[in-house]
Amino acid sequence: MTDLLEETGDGRADAALSGLARLGALPVSAHADVFEEVFTGLEHVLSSVDDRTSPPPGTADQDRDQHQDQDRDQDRDRDRDRRWAPPRPGDPRERYR
Structure with a gap:
């Protein structure tokens, strides 16, 4: 599964997605927790992008x-x-x- 992952170009998003690499070593019952962590990390990345993309002054x-x-x-x-x-x-x- 991790062979399909590509870099996004954003280091923060890539760091959040890197948690998916652990899935192969974990039992399926633990996958939901990993997905939740990755999802939360991506939410933080996206919310910080919203903060940085305010229009320029004027x-x-x-x-x-x-x-x-x-x-x-x-x-x-x-x-x-x-x-x-x-x-x-x-x-x-x-x-x-």
């Missing part, structure tokens, strides 16, 4: 500004379309014509 502000610009453009286009569309019966704009 990126969130740029994203927010870009979305605000898109929203403003959509509002402008919608308002322009509304101005040029003929009023429907019962439309409040009808009173001001």
Whole structure:
């Protein structure tokens, strides 16, 4: 079974997965404990990756500004379309014509 394992490229994940190499020397009844240890180790590795992958400073502000610009453009286009569309019966704009 351990012949199939490949390195992940992350030393911490590889260290966690190295516990699987013990399976061949253990009785099947002990395998669940090994799997639990490996799983817990991988969870710790993944949670630490989440902590390190926060966006660089300023990126969130740029994203927010870009979305605000898109929203403003959509509002402008919608308002322009509304101005040029003929009023429907019962439309409040009808009173001001």
